[in-house]
Amino acid sequence: MKQVIPHDTIKRLALYLRSLRYLAKKKVEVISSQRLAERIYASPSQMRKDLAYFGEFGIRGVGYNVKKLIAEIESILKLKKKRKVALIGIGKLGTALLAYSGFEKFGFRISALFDNNSGKIGKKIFGLKIEDIARTKEVLKRERIKIGIITVPAADAQEVTDRLITSGIKAILNFTPRYLNIPEGIMINTVDMAIELESLTYYLP
Amino acid sequence: MKQVIPHDTIKRLALYLRSLRYLAKKKVEVISSQRLAERIYASPSQMRKDLAYFGEFGIRGVGYNVKKLIAEIESILKLKKKRKVALIGIGKLGTALLAYSGFEKFGFRISALFDNNSGKIGKKIFGLKIEDIARTKEVLKRERIKIGIITVPAADAQEVTDRLITSGIKAILNFTPRYLNIPEGIMINTVDMAIELESLTYYLP
């Protein structure tokens, strides 16, 4: 009964959600699969299939109630409550992500910072104290943080990952250009900016 | 004859390449599909299929010559020469990317900066002058820049994209949380950090 849902379906749900929130702000009350799907360049049948994994949320002959569908997708993605997130590696990229308002807007709050550089440990940035990477276990357990964002140098990535996992982290957003070894039950999404750039040039004339 | 290559194949080629460069640095001269594929958690047959789109590069019974395969993949991905890149939107994220050494390491040089904020225009950062966004056409044509990285606010993303395309840009790395409308012949990769984060929580217990 409990089938595995394609990761792409999960990503598209997050994309539908973003569009739906935009529509709700514009006071749109009802939308068809046709019009919602075209906003993210997907097909209407794809959108309906994506939802069909989780139930029936539309009204035949009418479409989907925007507010209701927002609530349903938030529930599916477990986005109902705000999530605390840890950021590991407070270098250039880490600092940029800290300043990036995008996460906050989607209900994520970076609420713990870690680094291994003694020059940084103890300093405050954006109102948050940078903790010693050695203290992840203590801090993450106390704060009940389950999500980590890794922006450390590639060479440290696996060690940091292992440490986070023993500290109770269950999901990782990885910005390092490394494939990370993880046990069953841990989820990783990797954002590999260099690969995205390299794979672009293939399409140049 | 000329079939379409899956984008995932192109991305994996970039990943193989990264591993191969690492191996070359370690003085490894020959590698099997088995051992190269496992480095990026792909299957050996997948790796061979990926290469088979482009030709025969291995030696039966032996494996692949590391240096030769690097050259082949660089040629496929058109990475033989250094590429100049423009960065549009010199805010927090843009500045972080500018400081990020990762691009340079892979043969990309950010060599033009643009913003629409008159307080920023004319200032120098990392030795580069921030140009007025209105001057993209002039600068990009002169510098023969074909790749743009967009780190502007989401609301400006489509306008900036249109402007880049009329200025001769052929490939875009998009960091804004927007689906961008583009004509045939232009390639976009989107790095949507908020979506990556939102799609992670689904897997939390």
Next chain:
DNA sequence: TGATGTGAATAACTTCACAGCG
């Protein structure tokens, strides 16, 4: 009537398995 929900059909991608060749 009109858009959803969904099996069936199709297409795309991945793995298998082995022939081919250094």
Next chain:
DNA sequence: CGCTGTGAAGTTATTCACATCA
């Protein structure tokens, strides 16, 4: 002999097409 290269088989994802029902 061993590993590549590759058709065939298997699997997964997407689209089609229409029955269904507000």
